[in-house]
Amino acid sequence: MTADTPANVRPVLIAGQWRVAKSSTTFQATDPNKNTKLAAEFPVSSWDDCDEALNAAADAARQLRKMPPSKIAAFLERYADRIDAAKETLVESAFAETGLAKSPRLGDVELPRTSNQLRAAAKACRTGNWAMATIDTAAGIRSVFEPLGPVCVFGPNNFPFAFNSVAGGDFAAAIAAGNPVIAKANSSHPETTRLLAEQAAEALAETGLPPATVQLIYRTSHADGECLVSDPRVGATGYTGSRGAGLTLKSAADRAGKPIYLELSSVNPVVITPAALAEKGEAIVGDFVTSVLMGTGQFCTNPGMVMLVGGAETDTFIAAVKDKFASLPAGTLLSPAVAKSLSSSVKTLCDFGADLLTGGGEPEAGRCAYANTLMKTSAKAFLGNPEGFQTEAFGNASLFVVANDVPQLCEAIGHLEGNLTGCVYTANNGSDDDAYASISFELSPKVGRLLNDKMPTGVAVSAAMNHGGPYPATGHPGFTAVGVPASLVRFGKLTSFDNVRADRLPEILKDKNPTGETWRMIDGKWSTSNV
Amino acid sequence: MTADTPANVRPVLIAGQWRVAKSSTTFQATDPNKNTKLAAEFPVSSWDDCDEALNAAADAARQLRKMPPSKIAAFLERYADRIDAAKETLVESAFAETGLAKSPRLGDVELPRTSNQLRAAAKACRTGNWAMATIDTAAGIRSVFEPLGPVCVFGPNNFPFAFNSVAGGDFAAAIAAGNPVIAKANSSHPETTRLLAEQAAEALAETGLPPATVQLIYRTSHADGECLVSDPRVGATGYTGSRGAGLTLKSAADRAGKPIYLELSSVNPVVITPAALAEKGEAIVGDFVTSVLMGTGQFCTNPGMVMLVGGAETDTFIAAVKDKFASLPAGTLLSPAVAKSLSSSVKTLCDFGADLLTGGGEPEAGRCAYANTLMKTSAKAFLGNPEGFQTEAFGNASLFVVANDVPQLCEAIGHLEGNLTGCVYTANNGSDDDAYASISFELSPKVGRLLNDKMPTGVAVSAAMNHGGPYPATGHPGFTAVGVPASLVRFGKLTSFDNVRADRLPEILKDKNPTGETWRMIDGKWSTSNV
The missing domain is CATH 3.40.605.10 (Aldehyde Dehydrogenase; Chain A, domain 1)
Structure with missing residues (x-):
């Protein structure tokens, strides 16, 4: 920074010193509730700052090796x-x-x-x-x-x-x-x-x-x-x-x-069988809506895709989720960039042929927000463009993919990219254990964490946790x-x-x-x- | 292969079948003891072979997942x-x-x-x-x-x-x-x-x-x-x-x-202190010569660089190793390519300024072989071109790097690339334990395996073995x-x-x-x- 650096430009921390950055430009964060810039300015560091930090870090690494x-x-x-x-x-x-x-x-x-x-x-x-x-x-x-x-x-x-x-x-x-x-x-x-x-x-x-x-x-x-x-x-x-x-x-x-x-990125597919919906559909609606709208869907493990088999239970489920999404207020998103990216991803998915069930449109103006959004497509369409339909819509949005039957559902799962998580909801009474076996056999190699009867948001700090998964997750x-x-x-x-x-x-x-x-x-x- | 494929072209093994490869060219291996081509011809597979192998492997992977x-x-x-x-x-x-x-x-x-x-x-x-x-x-x-x-x-x-x-x-x-x-x-x-x-x-x-x-x-x-x-x-x-x-x-x-x-590649530096040479120089000569000439030096962990401190003990050591290298017959190398590459690497090191103590020259004609070769340079020269002096000479060759003192030796070690192994020979009587501390502190982060008083060739199949190391090893x-x-x-x-x-x-x-x-x-x- 030059001598005329404004007083409100924050210092960097390098080699133990809070000092003025070597920088020629600054940036400000946004208050997403107001969509206005916050006062504090932060420096965009030049390579000089990086270089000094690297030298100091290399020295610190040597010292740390000698410490208990x-x-x-x-x-x-x-x-x-x-x-x-x-x-x-x-x-x-x-x-x-x-x-x-x-x-x-x-x-x-x-x-x-x-x-x-x-x-x-x-x-x-x-x-x-x-x-x-x-x-x-x-x-x-x-x-x-x-x-x-x-x-x-x-x-x-x-x-x-x-x-x-x-x-x-x-x-x-x-x-x-x-x-x-x-x-x-x-x-x-x-x-x-x-x-x-x-x-x-x-x-x-x-x-x-x-x-x-x-x-x-x-x-x-x-x-x-x-x-x-x-x-x-x-x-x-x-x-x-x-x-x-x-x-x-x-x-x-x-x-x-x-x-x-x-x-x-990760779309975190959630697979729900008809028997699961018949047995406990209302509870799953609640689980899903909470999982997607909590934190305005801004989780790495947000369930951005729900894979279903067509039929009366699935229609009921989708209708119930749609009602909730339409009636609940949209949460605040983290930044204007997140709102813009969400809007853009929803448009992309709709351009690929997804039906917009609720939400969509443009971000709000007075704050960083976007309507709670649901989309729907068929497994057949998904199989025609699996990469496109796996576009991540980071935020309060999700895409239903509806298959004709379990074999087609499994075929679609076989075309998933690597994901952090994959969930399978099946009936408690064991009536669709065969379907579970087929689904999990396809889904497990695609995900870092396989869940049963539970949404993927919430990542426990456990020795057995895997917050990871195959590329590109x-x-x-x-x-x-x-x-x-x-x-x-x-x-x-x-x-x-x-x-x-x-x-x-x-x-x-x-x-x-x-x-x-x-x-x-x-x-x-x-x-x-x-x- | 076309219908006129010679009978002595070997088949590939794909999807459980030994079959004629999809290939348009073949190659032959060499008998390195005679430097002549062996009779059998082997196909260079086209992508068709790879593609079939990949499909069959993907199927096999699914089956294996179901097996105990x-x-x-x-x-x-x-x-x-x-x-x-x-x-x-x-x-x-x-x-x-x-x-x-x-x-x-x-x-x-x-x-x-x-x-x-x-x-x-x-x-x-x-x-x-x-x-x-x-x-x-x-x-x-x-x-x-x-x-x-x-x-x-x-x-x-x-x-x-x-x-x-x-x-x-x-x-x-x-x-x-x-x-x-x-x-x-x-x-x-x-x-x-x-x-x-x-x-x-x-x-x-x-x-x-x-x-x-x-x-x-x-x-x-x-x-x-x-x-x-x-x-x-x-x-x-x-x-x-x-x-x-x-x-x-x-x-x-x-x-x-x-x-x-x-x-x-890996040059596998061996560091030997003057006190170690004073105490057990003859034994180290034997260890080193065996390690470099065994298998004609064609090991991933062949000690291709020896780092020393100048002085009477080091001069004696180098002279003794040189005598052995000059008097022992050169072993057979694996192939004409290995002989050519060794000759080329030795030339490169000499071009950078290494002194040729013994060996060098061109590969033998009647078999795949190259004279047992020793080179020498100073730590000062090494520090002026560390990348160049770490050119791997794969085979029966090694480079001595001689420092003025332990601090300069340590500085040179600090410029090593990642290696599979690093060895340190010091006196048994503990007289140079301080030097060991400095040397091993620099060497350990550079290598996958740190050895004491032992050459790096010989990689035990042990749960505690690391046959690995930092990039580019x-x-x-x-x-x-x-x-x-x-x-x-x-x-x-x-x-x-x-x-x-x-x-x-x-x-x-x-x-x-x-x-x-x-x-x-x-x-x-x-x-x-x-x-």
């Missing part, structure tokens, strides 16, 4: 406590920037989830249970996942806390695995991100970690973003967001041989972005120690169990004992 | 027994095509290793211990790695059995994870590969697996290879070979979002190509089952432990018990 995991865990816990303590300010800021409800969503659900996720990551860090320590005493070889190096985190617009680049799942996993993070704020909630980073910086100082363990820039040019993820100083990148931007970054990272973990079908300890492994490098002298092994691989509760695979058996 | 792991394990075991029984024929063929010694190398080391690797994979398949079954009873979520889909395997030239695309580590891992394999033979030993595939086909029939579980083509155009690894019907690819061809395939697979596991620092069960995870897809009814869960995730010995993470604890 307990020290890193203490930081994560202190940061979690600070987030809880700063709840009021954080929630006000997130509300202003995203329009999401202060209660229960932001204050009572997402913020506690975020601090608890940091605590869960701290625990995995302290025990080392993410690192898969493996000991082969006969061969004299021991292996463990170690930190990979500085991690760039690009957070999405839809979770200002739980997936925030400076506090969310990727952040927690990267830090707990022993890596510094360079956070790139999402442009829709930069002030919330800055407020979180302030807490992180204080917690770093309080717990004695390298100041550059957490750094924050708000935005870069696209070209600099590509340079960032492919820089030799970077270990890996975590990205959650749109498919277009994600694939551009993936291409750059791939060329440089740098791991990049992406969470891209993510970039690799073997990794999860949510769930501890598995999400940490993404940011680890496997190192084998062959004939390394006993006193030179990392603590976690020495004969003595370092914590008394660290799980290690010793000669083919998982154990918390000493060797 | 014990059935797949039985195939791997039967195949292993058949390989052992066919030892004589296989060893004769491999000797004719590779020039590697029949004994001990091919018959007594590599072949038993190969069959035992298949048996180890069978065991991991039977127990499911590779699949990381995770059960969270409170959340009602259970996850496990499942088969990813058909796997293409491209094997290298240097291990006709243990890394063969139709019998080696990638093959065993892919099959044990429940996937069919499309094997692409290495052009240097196609007949050995065909003989192995014959045994595989018989074993498939004997154990009742889908015939297309194992398919074999010998060669394709480069363009078809790229189409193969990026085809929608493919789950993933395993590739071991040259960096150039590997990166071309990686690029194609990356664009399609298909996982590809690569094992590319491989494409991802978190995966190993050798070692069971970890190598299987590469060919798995993580699936989470959320609220899925108990009787619909995969056997491995049901309350009852399916084998009584399957390790599962149940509510945070690894256990072989029932839930």
